[in-house]
Amino acid sequence: MRSEAFGADSAGKRLERIQNSPNFADGVFQNPEGTARIRPSGSKLELSKVYFSKDARSRRAPATPIPVHQDTLADLAVPPVSGLRLTWMGHSSVLAEIDGRRVLFDPVWGERCSPFSFAGPKRLHPVPVSLAALGPVDVVVISHDHYDHLDLPTIKGLASTNTIFAVPLGVGAHLERWGVPASRLRELDWNETAEVAGISFTATPARHFCGRGLRNQQHTLWASWAVAGPEHRVYHSGDTGYFSGFRDIGAAHGPFDATMIQIGAYSEYWPDIHMTPAEGLRAHLDLQQGSPSGVMLPIHWGTFNLAPHPWAEPGEGTVTAAAEAGVRLALPRPGESYEPTLTDTIPAAPWWRSVAVPPAGGWPEAVPAGDKTAVPATASASGADAGTADQATGKAPGSPEAAPSAQSAP
Secondary structure, three states: OOOHHHOOOOOHHHHHHHHOOOOEEOOEEOOOOOOOOOOOOOOHHHHHHHHHOHHHHHHOOOOOOOOOOOOHHHHHOOOOOOOEEEEEEEOOEEEEEEOOEEEEEOOOOOOEOOOOOOOOOEOOOOOOOOHHHHOOOOEEEOOOOOOOOOOHHHHHHHHOOOOEEEEEOOOHHHHHHOOOOHHHEEEEOOOOEEEEOOEEEEEEOOOOOOOOOOOOOOOOOOOEEEEEOOOOEEEEOOOOOOOOHHHHHHHHHOOOOEEEEEOOOOOOOOOOOOOOHHHHHHHHHHHOOOOOOOEEEEEOOOOOOOOOOOOOHHHHHHHHHHHHHOOEEOOOOOOOEEOOOOHHHOOOOOHHHHOOOOOOOOOOOOOOOOOOOOOOOOOOOOOOOOOOOEOOOOEOOOOOOOOHHHHOOO
Protein backbone atom coordinates (compact mmCIF):
# COMPACT_ATOMS: atom_id res chain seq x y z
CA MET A 1 0.00 0.00 0.00
CA ARG A 2 1.31 3.45 -0.86
CA SER A 3 1.49 5.74 2.15
CA GLU A 4 -1.01 8.59 2.10
CA ALA A 5 1.79 11.16 2.45
CA PHE A 6 3.21 10.16 -0.92
CA GLY A 7 0.01 11.28 -2.63
CA ALA A 8 -1.47 9.64 -5.71
CA ASP A 9 -0.59 9.04 -9.34
CA SER A 10 -2.66 10.55 -12.10
CA ALA A 11 -5.01 8.30 -14.03
CA GLY A 12 -7.89 8.46 -16.47
CA LYS A 13 -8.72 11.83 -17.99
CA ARG A 14 -6.12 13.60 -15.84
CA LEU A 15 -3.34 11.35 -17.15
CA GLU A 16 -4.63 11.77 -20.70
CA ARG A 17 -4.49 15.53 -20.27
CA ILE A 18 -0.93 15.30 -18.96
CA GLN A 19 0.17 13.17 -21.90
CA ASN A 20 -1.39 15.66 -24.34
CA SER A 21 0.31 18.65 -22.73
CA PRO A 22 2.71 20.60 -25.00
CA ASN A 23 5.11 20.55 -22.03
CA PHE A 24 5.14 16.73 -21.77
CA ALA A 25 7.45 14.65 -23.94
CA ASP A 26 9.30 11.33 -23.73
CA GLY A 27 7.17 10.31 -20.77
CA VAL A 28 7.94 13.29 -18.53
CA PHE A 29 7.24 17.00 -18.13
CA GLN A 30 10.01 19.06 -19.70
CA ASN A 31 11.77 22.16 -18.41
CA PRO A 32 12.09 25.37 -20.41
CA GLU A 33 15.51 25.84 -22.00
CA GLY A 34 16.39 22.16 -22.00
CA THR A 35 17.08 19.53 -19.40
CA ALA A 36 17.76 20.68 -15.86
CA ARG A 37 19.94 18.57 -13.58
CA ILE A 38 17.75 17.34 -10.73
CA ARG A 39 20.39 15.39 -8.82
CA PRO A 40 23.54 16.80 -7.19
CA SER A 41 26.48 17.10 -9.58
CA GLY A 42 30.07 16.40 -8.63
CA SER A 43 31.43 14.07 -5.98
CA LYS A 44 29.01 12.92 -3.28
CA LEU A 45 32.01 12.52 -0.96
CA GLU A 46 32.97 16.16 -1.54
CA LEU A 47 29.38 17.28 -0.95
CA SER A 48 29.20 15.27 2.26
CA LYS A 49 32.39 16.87 3.52
CA VAL A 50 30.94 20.31 2.87
CA TYR A 51 27.63 19.41 4.44
CA PHE A 52 28.98 17.80 7.61
CA SER A 53 31.86 20.20 8.29
CA LYS A 54 31.59 21.22 11.95
CA ASP A 55 31.99 24.94 11.22
CA ALA A 56 29.52 24.85 8.32
CA ARG A 57 26.95 22.97 10.40
CA SER A 58 27.02 25.66 13.08
CA ARG A 59 26.16 28.33 10.51
CA ARG A 60 23.28 26.47 8.87
CA ALA A 61 20.89 27.30 11.69
CA PRO A 62 20.25 30.41 13.78
CA ALA A 63 22.23 30.72 17.01
CA THR A 64 19.17 31.84 18.99
CA PRO A 65 15.38 31.62 18.38
CA ILE A 66 14.02 33.29 15.26
CA PRO A 67 11.87 36.34 16.12
CA VAL A 68 8.31 35.58 14.99
CA HIS A 69 5.99 38.58 14.68
CA GLN A 70 3.57 38.45 17.60
CA ASP A 71 0.68 40.55 16.28
CA THR A 72 -0.17 38.74 13.06
CA LEU A 73 -3.84 38.16 13.89
CA ALA A 74 -4.34 41.75 15.04
CA ASP A 75 -2.70 43.06 11.89
CA LEU A 76 -4.86 40.87 9.65
CA ALA A 77 -8.04 41.97 11.42
CA VAL A 78 -7.69 45.42 9.81
CA PRO A 79 -8.27 45.51 6.02
CA PRO A 80 -5.30 46.72 3.96
CA VAL A 81 -5.54 50.43 3.19
CA SER A 82 -4.11 50.02 -0.31
CA GLY A 83 -6.02 46.86 -1.23
CA LEU A 84 -2.83 44.76 -1.30
CA ARG A 85 -1.07 43.24 1.70
CA LEU A 86 1.42 40.37 1.98
CA THR A 87 2.17 38.37 5.11
CA TRP A 88 5.19 36.06 5.00
CA MET A 89 4.50 32.98 7.10
CA GLY A 90 7.98 31.55 6.58
CA HIS A 91 9.68 29.61 3.76
CA SER A 92 7.48 29.99 0.65
CA SER A 93 4.18 30.40 2.49
CA VAL A 94 2.63 33.82 1.92
CA LEU A 95 -0.86 35.15 2.56
CA ALA A 96 -1.74 37.72 -0.10
CA GLU A 97 -4.76 39.94 0.45
CA ILE A 98 -5.46 41.31 -2.99
CA ASP A 99 -8.41 43.47 -3.99
CA GLY A 100 -10.73 42.06 -1.34
CA ARG A 101 -9.71 38.40 -1.68
CA ARG A 102 -7.38 36.23 0.40
CA VAL A 103 -4.88 34.02 -1.43
CA LEU A 104 -2.54 31.60 0.35
CA PHE A 105 0.59 30.51 -1.51
CA ASP A 106 2.34 27.18 -0.76
CA PRO A 107 1.00 26.82 2.79
CA VAL A 108 3.19 24.60 4.97
CA TRP A 109 2.05 24.48 8.59
CA GLY A 110 3.53 21.04 9.32
CA GLU A 111 6.46 20.50 11.67
CA ARG A 112 8.59 18.71 9.04
CA CYS A 113 8.75 18.88 5.26
CA SER A 114 8.80 15.11 4.94
CA PRO A 115 6.46 12.14 4.51
CA PHE A 116 7.44 11.07 8.04
CA SER A 117 6.63 12.65 11.41
CA PHE A 118 9.94 11.47 12.88
CA ALA A 119 12.43 12.32 10.12
CA GLY A 120 13.24 15.02 7.62
CA PRO A 121 13.95 18.76 7.80
CA LYS A 122 12.27 20.29 10.85
CA ARG A 123 11.03 23.86 10.99
CA LEU A 124 13.29 26.37 12.75
CA HIS A 125 10.52 28.61 14.03
CA PRO A 126 6.86 28.09 14.99
CA VAL A 127 4.11 29.07 12.57
CA PRO A 128 3.17 32.72 13.23
CA VAL A 129 -0.53 31.92 13.51
CA SER A 130 -2.48 28.68 13.56
CA LEU A 131 -4.24 27.58 10.40
CA ALA A 132 -7.60 27.56 12.22
CA ALA A 133 -7.11 31.13 13.43
CA LEU A 134 -6.05 32.41 10.01
CA GLY A 135 -9.65 32.76 8.89
CA PRO A 136 -11.28 32.14 5.50
CA VAL A 137 -9.06 31.78 2.45
CA ASP A 138 -10.55 32.24 -1.01
CA VAL A 139 -7.83 30.43 -2.98
CA VAL A 140 -4.86 28.23 -2.06
CA VAL A 141 -2.12 28.26 -4.71
CA ILE A 142 0.38 25.39 -4.93
CA SER A 143 3.59 25.71 -6.97
CA HIS A 144 4.60 22.02 -7.05
CA ASP A 145 4.40 18.80 -5.07
CA HIS A 146 7.62 18.77 -3.03
CA TYR A 147 7.14 18.40 0.70
CA ASP A 148 8.19 21.94 1.61
CA HIS A 149 5.49 23.33 -0.70
CA LEU A 150 2.70 20.74 -0.59
CA ASP A 151 2.13 19.68 3.01
CA LEU A 152 -0.31 16.86 3.79
CA PRO A 153 -1.49 18.03 7.26
CA THR A 154 -1.97 21.57 5.99
CA ILE A 155 -3.99 20.47 2.96
CA LYS A 156 -6.13 18.25 5.17
CA GLY A 157 -6.75 21.21 7.45
CA LEU A 158 -7.92 23.26 4.47
CA ALA A 159 -9.87 20.48 2.73
CA SER A 160 -12.87 20.93 5.04
CA THR A 161 -13.19 24.62 4.17
CA ASN A 162 -14.68 26.16 1.03
CA THR A 163 -11.38 27.31 -0.44
CA ILE A 164 -10.53 26.76 -4.09
CA PHE A 165 -7.16 25.17 -4.93
CA ALA A 166 -5.18 26.43 -7.94
CA VAL A 167 -2.54 23.83 -8.76
CA PRO A 168 -0.28 22.75 -11.63
CA LEU A 169 -1.37 19.92 -13.89
CA GLY A 170 -1.20 16.54 -12.12
CA VAL A 171 -1.04 17.89 -8.55
CA GLY A 172 -4.79 17.52 -8.28
CA ALA A 173 -4.38 13.75 -7.92
CA HIS A 174 -2.63 14.24 -4.56
CA LEU A 175 -5.28 16.67 -3.32
CA GLU A 176 -8.20 14.46 -4.31
CA ARG A 177 -6.68 11.57 -2.35
CA TRP A 178 -6.43 13.89 0.66
CA GLY A 179 -10.07 14.86 0.57
CA VAL A 180 -10.29 17.90 -1.70
CA PRO A 181 -13.30 17.56 -4.04
CA ALA A 182 -12.55 17.78 -7.76
CA SER A 183 -15.07 20.64 -8.00
CA ARG A 184 -12.76 22.82 -5.91
CA LEU A 185 -9.68 22.20 -8.06
CA ARG A 186 -8.42 24.53 -10.78
CA GLU A 187 -5.69 22.39 -12.35
CA LEU A 188 -3.65 24.28 -14.92
CA ASP A 189 -0.94 23.71 -17.50
CA TRP A 190 1.59 26.47 -18.12
CA ASN A 191 0.02 29.64 -19.53
CA GLU A 192 -3.50 28.56 -18.64
CA THR A 193 -5.62 30.89 -16.51
CA ALA A 194 -8.47 30.35 -14.08
CA GLU A 195 -10.61 33.14 -12.63
CA VAL A 196 -11.87 32.85 -9.07
CA ALA A 197 -13.94 35.56 -7.41
CA GLY A 198 -12.69 38.26 -9.77
CA ILE A 199 -9.00 37.32 -9.44
CA SER A 200 -7.10 35.64 -12.28
CA PHE A 201 -4.56 32.89 -11.62
CA THR A 202 -2.11 31.99 -14.38
CA ALA A 203 0.29 29.07 -14.08
CA THR A 204 3.52 30.32 -15.61
CA PRO A 205 6.69 28.35 -16.46
CA ALA A 206 9.41 27.52 -13.95
CA ARG A 207 12.63 25.52 -14.13
CA HIS A 208 12.42 22.78 -11.51
CA PHE A 209 11.03 19.25 -11.09
CA CYS A 210 8.51 17.23 -9.09
CA GLY A 211 8.11 14.12 -6.99
CA ARG A 212 7.14 12.89 -3.53
CA GLY A 213 8.94 9.54 -3.29
CA LEU A 214 11.40 7.02 -4.63
CA ARG A 215 9.29 6.51 -7.73
CA ASN A 216 9.49 9.94 -9.34
CA GLN A 217 7.70 9.74 -12.67
CA GLN A 218 7.76 13.48 -13.43
CA HIS A 219 4.01 13.31 -13.99
CA THR A 220 3.14 16.41 -11.98
CA LEU A 221 3.96 19.84 -13.30
CA TRP A 222 5.74 22.63 -11.41
CA ALA A 223 4.85 26.28 -11.93
CA SER A 224 5.28 29.87 -10.91
CA TRP A 225 2.12 31.98 -10.63
CA ALA A 226 0.96 35.37 -11.89
CA VAL A 227 -2.07 36.57 -9.93
CA ALA A 228 -4.03 39.66 -10.94
CA GLY A 229 -6.98 41.45 -9.40
CA PRO A 230 -8.82 44.49 -10.72
CA GLU A 231 -6.19 46.82 -9.22
CA HIS A 232 -3.09 44.82 -8.26
CA ARG A 233 -0.75 42.15 -9.60
CA VAL A 234 1.61 39.80 -7.76
CA TYR A 235 3.99 37.01 -8.77
CA HIS A 236 5.10 33.93 -6.83
CA SER A 237 8.11 32.08 -8.21
CA GLY A 238 7.65 28.72 -6.51
CA ASP A 239 10.97 26.91 -6.89
CA THR A 240 12.95 27.59 -10.04
CA GLY A 241 16.35 28.00 -11.54
CA TYR A 242 17.04 31.20 -13.40
CA PHE A 243 15.95 31.20 -17.05
CA SER A 244 15.21 33.78 -19.72
CA GLY A 245 11.46 33.07 -19.56
CA PHE A 246 11.06 35.53 -16.68
CA ARG A 247 11.12 38.31 -19.27
CA ASP A 248 8.27 36.66 -21.20
CA ILE A 249 6.23 36.25 -18.00
CA GLY A 250 6.76 39.90 -17.15
CA ALA A 251 5.80 41.01 -20.63
CA ALA A 252 2.60 38.95 -20.59
CA HIS A 253 1.45 39.51 -17.01
CA GLY A 254 3.44 42.33 -15.41
CA PRO A 255 4.52 44.69 -14.20
CA PHE A 256 3.86 43.46 -10.68
CA ASP A 257 3.23 45.46 -7.53
CA ALA A 258 5.07 42.73 -5.65
CA THR A 259 7.09 39.65 -6.41
CA MET A 260 7.78 36.71 -4.12
CA ILE A 261 11.07 35.22 -5.29
CA GLN A 262 12.93 32.07 -4.20
CA ILE A 263 16.45 32.97 -2.99
CA GLY A 264 17.41 30.10 -0.66
CA ALA A 265 18.48 26.42 -0.66
CA TYR A 266 20.89 26.91 -3.56
CA SER A 267 24.26 25.22 -4.10
CA GLU A 268 26.92 24.87 -6.76
CA TYR A 269 26.06 21.16 -6.67
CA TRP A 270 22.56 21.80 -8.11
CA PRO A 271 22.81 24.99 -10.18
CA ASP A 272 19.85 24.46 -12.51
CA ILE A 273 16.74 24.39 -10.35
CA HIS A 274 17.05 26.95 -7.54
CA MET A 275 18.28 30.54 -7.75
CA THR A 276 21.00 32.29 -5.82
CA PRO A 277 20.11 35.69 -4.32
CA ALA A 278 21.75 37.46 -7.27
CA GLU A 279 19.76 35.33 -9.72
CA GLY A 280 16.56 35.97 -7.79
CA LEU A 281 17.18 39.71 -8.01
CA ARG A 282 17.81 39.37 -11.74
CA ALA A 283 14.53 37.46 -12.10
CA HIS A 284 12.68 40.28 -10.34
CA LEU A 285 14.16 42.81 -12.77
CA ASP A 286 13.26 40.60 -15.74
CA LEU A 287 9.67 40.32 -14.51
CA GLN A 288 9.55 44.13 -14.28
CA GLN A 289 10.96 44.50 -17.81
CA GLY A 290 14.29 45.78 -16.50
CA SER A 291 12.84 48.41 -14.19
CA PRO A 292 13.60 48.30 -10.43
CA SER A 293 9.89 48.82 -9.77
CA GLY A 294 7.64 46.94 -7.39
CA VAL A 295 8.75 45.33 -4.14
CA MET A 296 10.54 41.99 -3.94
CA LEU A 297 9.88 39.61 -1.05
CA PRO A 298 12.65 36.99 -0.65
CA ILE A 299 11.11 33.57 0.02
CA HIS A 300 12.21 29.94 0.42
CA TRP A 301 14.64 30.58 3.22
CA GLY A 302 14.83 30.93 7.00
CA THR A 303 12.35 28.22 8.03
CA PHE A 304 14.03 24.93 7.05
CA ASN A 305 17.67 23.89 6.74
CA LEU A 306 17.78 22.56 3.17
CA ALA A 307 21.25 23.30 1.77
CA PRO A 308 24.91 23.65 2.80
CA HIS A 309 24.97 27.45 2.77
CA PRO A 310 24.84 29.44 6.05
CA TRP A 311 21.32 30.11 7.34
CA ALA A 312 21.61 33.91 7.01
CA GLU A 313 23.37 33.91 3.66
CA PRO A 314 20.27 34.16 1.41
CA GLY A 315 19.06 37.25 3.27
CA GLU A 316 22.48 38.90 3.19
CA GLY A 317 23.05 38.08 -0.46
CA THR A 318 19.67 39.49 -1.45
CA VAL A 319 20.30 42.74 0.45
CA THR A 320 23.63 43.12 -1.36
CA ALA A 321 22.15 42.42 -4.81
CA ALA A 322 19.16 44.72 -4.23
CA ALA A 323 21.35 47.61 -3.10
CA GLU A 324 23.49 47.33 -6.21
CA ALA A 325 20.43 47.17 -8.51
CA GLY A 326 18.28 49.77 -6.74
CA VAL A 327 15.47 47.28 -6.04
CA ARG A 328 13.25 47.78 -3.01
CA LEU A 329 13.07 44.74 -0.74
CA ALA A 330 10.58 43.72 1.89
CA LEU A 331 12.35 41.97 4.78
CA PRO A 332 9.59 40.89 7.17
CA ARG A 333 10.03 38.59 10.11
CA PRO A 334 7.84 35.48 9.87
CA GLY A 335 4.25 36.62 10.40
CA GLU A 336 4.90 40.29 9.65
CA SER A 337 2.54 42.05 7.20
CA TYR A 338 3.20 44.94 4.86
CA GLU A 339 1.54 46.75 1.97
CA PRO A 340 3.87 46.85 -1.05
CA THR A 341 2.43 50.07 -2.45
CA LEU A 342 2.71 51.91 0.89
CA THR A 343 6.39 52.64 1.45
CA ASP A 344 6.09 53.32 5.17
CA THR A 345 4.73 49.81 5.89
CA ILE A 346 7.60 47.90 4.24
CA PRO A 347 10.01 46.29 6.73
CA ALA A 348 13.59 46.80 5.58
CA ALA A 349 15.87 45.89 8.49
CA PRO A 350 18.03 42.71 8.30
CA TRP A 351 16.35 41.17 11.36
CA TRP A 352 18.22 37.86 11.01
CA ARG A 353 21.50 39.41 12.14
CA SER A 354 20.35 39.43 15.76
CA VAL A 355 19.99 35.63 15.83
CA ALA A 356 22.49 34.30 13.24
CA VAL A 357 26.09 33.25 13.69
CA PRO A 358 28.01 36.29 12.35
CA PRO A 359 30.26 35.75 9.32
CA ALA A 360 34.01 36.16 9.59
CA GLY A 361 34.72 39.89 9.72
CA GLY A 362 31.23 40.72 11.01
CA TRP A 363 28.13 41.98 9.21
CA PRO A 364 28.48 44.42 6.31
CA GLU A 365 26.93 47.84 6.59
CA ALA A 366 23.37 47.81 5.30
CA VAL A 367 22.78 49.98 2.22
CA PRO A 368 19.25 51.14 1.32
CA ALA A 369 17.83 50.10 -2.04
CA GLY A 370 18.72 52.67 -4.63
CA ASP A 371 22.16 53.38 -3.16
CA LYS A 372 24.69 52.00 -5.64
CA THR A 373 27.46 51.85 -3.06
CA ALA A 374 28.89 48.34 -3.03
CA VAL A 375 28.35 46.25 0.09
CA PRO A 376 30.85 43.50 0.97
CA ALA A 377 29.08 40.33 -0.13
CA THR A 378 28.67 37.42 2.26
CA ALA A 379 26.66 35.21 -0.09
CA SER A 380 28.22 32.63 -2.36
CA ALA A 381 27.67 32.74 -6.09
CA SER A 382 26.63 29.13 -6.21
CA GLY A 383 23.53 27.82 -7.90
CA ALA A 384 20.44 25.74 -6.92
CA ASP A 385 18.87 22.75 -5.19
CA ALA A 386 18.23 19.17 -6.26
CA GLY A 387 18.32 17.46 -2.90
CA THR A 388 18.36 18.11 0.82
CA ALA A 389 19.92 16.48 3.83
CA ASP A 390 17.66 14.40 5.99
CA GLN A 391 18.36 15.96 9.36
CA ALA A 392 17.03 13.00 11.30
CA THR A 393 18.86 10.23 9.43
CA GLY A 394 22.01 12.25 8.73
CA LYS A 395 22.08 11.27 5.07
CA ALA A 396 23.70 13.62 2.59
CA PRO A 397 21.63 15.25 -0.17
CA GLY A 398 20.80 12.92 -3.03
CA SER A 399 22.33 9.84 -1.38
CA PRO A 400 20.65 6.55 -2.32
CA GLU A 401 20.05 5.76 1.36
CA ALA A 402 18.29 9.04 2.14
CA ALA A 403 14.58 9.20 2.91
CA PRO A 404 12.19 10.05 0.03
CA SER A 405 11.96 13.61 1.40
CA ALA A 406 15.68 13.96 0.78
CA GLN A 407 15.58 12.45 -2.66
CA SER A 408 12.73 14.70 -3.74
CA ALA A 409 14.31 18.12 -3.49
CA PRO A 410 12.42 21.06 -1.98
